[in-house]
Amino acid sequence: MNKRKLIKPLSYSVLIVALLLVPLLITQPYVLHILIMMAVNIGLASSLRFIATSGQFSLGHAGMVSIGAYTSALLVMKLGLSFWLAFPLSGLTAMCIAFLVGYPFVRLKGIYFTMVTLFFTEVIKLTAEQWRSLTGGVAGIIAIPRPNAIIIPGLLNANFASKADFYYLALMMVVFTLLILYAIESSRIGMTFLSIQQSEPLAESVGVNSSGFRVLAFSIGCFFAGLDGAFYCHYLSAIAPASFGFLLSINVFIYTVVGGMRRFSGPIMGAIILTLIPELARGVKEYEPFVFAGILLLVIFFLRGGVVSLPEKLSKIIKRRVAYA
Amino acid sequence: MIAQNLLNGLMSGWIYILVALGLTLVLSIVGIVQLAHGEIYMIGAYIVYYFCVSAGLNFFPSLLISILCVGLLGVVIERFFLRPFRDDVEGAIITTIALILILQTAMVAIAGESYKDIPSPIQGVLTVLGARLSWERLLTILVSIALVSLLLIFINKTKIGQAMVAVSEDREAAALQGINVNRVSSVAMFLGCALAAAAGGLTGAIFDVTPFIGGFALMKGIEVIILGGLGSISGAIIGGLILGLVDGLVTPLLSVQMAGIISLVVIILILLFRPQGLLGHE
Numbered sequence A: 001m002n003k004r005k006l007i008k009p010l011s012y013s014v015l016i017v018a019l020l021l022v023p024l025l026i027t028q029p030y031v032l033h034i035l036i037m038m039a040v041n042i043g044l045a046s047s048l049r050f051i052a053t054s055g056q057f058s059l060g061h062a063g064m065v066s067i068g069a070y071t072s073a074l075l076v077m078k079l080g081l082s083f084w085l086a087f088p089l090s091g092l093t094a095m096c097i098a099f100l101v102g103y104p105f106v107r108l109k110g111i112y113f114t115m116v117t118l119f120f121t122e123v124i125k126l127t128a129e130q131w132r133s134l135t136g137g138v139a140g141i142i143a144i145p146r147p148n149a150i151i152i153p154g155l156l157n158a159n160f161a162s163k164a165d166f167y168y169l170a171l172m173m174v175v176f177t178l179l180i181l182y183a184i185e186s187s188r189i190g191m192t193f194l195s196i197q198q199s200e201p202l203a204e205s206v207g208v209n210s211s212g213f214r215v216l217a218f219s220i221g222c223f224f225a226g227l228d229g230a231f232y233c234h235y236l237s238a239i240a241p242a243s244f245g246f247l248l249s250i251n252v253f254i255y256t257v258v259g260g261m262r263r264f265s266g267p268i269m270g271a272i273i274l275t276l277i278p279e280l281a282r283g284v285k286e287y288e289p290f291v292f293a294g295i296l297l298l299v300i301f302f303l304r305g306g307v308v309s310l311p312e313k314l315s316k317i318i319k320r321r322v323a324y325a
Numbered sequence B: 001m002i003a004q005n006l007l008n009g010l011m012s013g014w015i016y017i018l019v020a021l022g023l024t025l026v027l028s029i030v031g032i033v034q035l036a037h038g039e040i041y042m043i044g045a046y047i048v049y050y051f052c053v054s055a056g057l058n059f060f061p062s063l064l065i066s067i068l069c070v071g072l073l074g075v076v077i078e079r080f081f082l083r084p085f086r087d088d089v090e091g092a093i094i095t096t097i098a099l100i101l102i103l104q105t106a107m108v109a110i111a112g113e114s115y116k117d118i119p120s121p122i123q124g125v126l127t128v129l130g131a132r133l134s135w136e137r138l139l140t141i142l143v144s145i146a147l148v149s150l151l152l153i154f155i156n157k158t159k160i161g162q163a164m165v166a167v168s169e170d171r172e173a174a175a176l177q178g179i180n181v182n183r184v185s186s187v188a189m190f191l192g193c194a195l196a197a198a199a200g201g202l203t204g205a206i207f208d209v210t211p212f213i214g215g216f217a218l219m220k221g222i223e224v225i226i227l228g229g230l231g232s233i234s235g236a237i238i239g240g241l242i243l244g245l246v247d248g249l250v251t252p253l254l255s256v257q258m259a260g261i262i263s264l265v266v267i268i269l270i271l272l273f274r275p276q277g278l279l280g281h282e
Helices: A001-027 A029-050 A061-078 A083-105 A110-130 A163-185 A188-198 A198-205 A208-237 A246-259 A265-278 A282-302 A306-324 B002-029 B037-054 B059-083 B089-111 B135-157 B159-169 B171-176 B181-204 B214-228 B233-252 B257-271
Strands: A151-152 A156-158 B124-129 B131-134
Touching: A001 A061, A001 A163, A029 A061, A029 A163, A029 A208, A029 A246, A029 A265, A061 A083, A061 A110, A061 A208, A083 A110, A110 A246, A110 B089, A110 B214, A110 B257, A151 B089, A151 B159, A163 A188, A163 A265, A188 A198, A188 B037, A188 B171, A198 A208, A198 A306, A246 A282, A246 A306, A246 B089, A265 A282, A265 A306, A265 B037, A265 B181, A265 B214, A282 B214, B002 B037, B002 B135, B002 B159, B002 B181, B002 B233, B037 B059, B037 B089, B037 B181, B037 B214, B059 B089, B059 B181, B124 B135, B131 B135, B135 B159, B135 B233, B159 B181, B171 B181, B181 B214, B214 B233, B214 B257, B233 B257
Parallel strands: none
Antiparallel strands: A151 A156, B124 B131
């Protein structure tokens, strides 16, 4: 029993150490770039699933990423704040805005909630295009500075000139995101979210403040979307409203569903697979959406639990075979 | 100047209504928010373009062919992609997103990304009290009104139209009365896609056609049906006119973006105080 308890933390530590060693073994910037984008996508998909655990599908994630990205870029460029201050602040800004709009939004249920979050994304995009003096309009903001260097003599020299430094930052961000989300999900609050997902009237009848908890889930999920946005803008050093439209929200939703909504590991697997596939299919770049669509249809027709339910499904089939034999 | 903006607003409004009525028909009868509706609209525009330019046909025969072809495409889509996901929100969102990707990429492969222009069916302007109104836009409004009237007559006067109303109210009760729900769904999808194709063809004669025009149409269609109330035909007409007029009157005064922001904020506010939309019911 004790041995089994040890295996899980041990395997996770091995995984973390392996991930920390990656930039020492792989130096091609291209590979590191894919790993960094994977981390961003994992953060986005996991936080979207987190909101969904309380029974609401949000298409507002792109808007929140946009808010995080613009907040961080403007704080650093206009107010001269350090990135290390602007980074958490942009997450908090997204969270505050999510809290403010969330209160009225959660009065709507089902498809109405989804649609109003979609409109939110569109309003943020249009506002960024319109408010030229602040956001640079359609052209966006360019030459966003790199994160301030952290130098501890003899120990650490991170000046963010190389992809490897960004890789470590992305890794830290995604580990932080997953740890917090996992902790909340397995706490009493997470159980409450689940009860609202399964039956909102029943949860209310035993005294759960369902709209309060739905706002909480929405705000926490959006905090991480804001963080990802801030990271993204300093990593790419340029942002434009067009990158944060309807399509980004849809993509994050696809990652979550292809991986599997029901498990914590679902969006992680989904983001990994769907970030890799376009890169593998680079030879047929213009037909890449076909590949995406094909995967979506396969999942929805044959594998409703997502990719993470594959082992379970296979073992069931094998067991059935054995039983017949 | 005001009269021209008003006319532009009304024209956009009637185009939004055609798109929204298709969406709302499919939603209330098949039970799915058809996110690929914008791509249907886009394909409608392309078919008109090809028949007009490559086959050298007149605008109206081309529009009619497009409406029929796209309607049939809709029936096929409903049978194989939508029917398995009735009342399954997650599944329906995923399949329709897959359809967006497939249809859009296919169109890019066939037609390329360049701008196409459908030759205008009618030229010239009508001068009323000093206001110069283009015949092209007046014609678009008239054709749209005619199509919506035909739809209303079909729904209210024919047996299958009444069956559609019954299915939209209660699918199981309708099935128990001997209504063939699958056939009614096919008809609804045919009509919905036909309306979208008409909207696409009519807009294509005024603006440019690219494989990416569907997103805007879908967004406007969703805005209209949410504003008017899901499943309500009169709601969609009122909602479409409101949004069209906001777009037509605000755009020249401020900007396209401001027009979008104003209409979305209004819709969000209406939803908060009246979640079922202007004319919808619980």
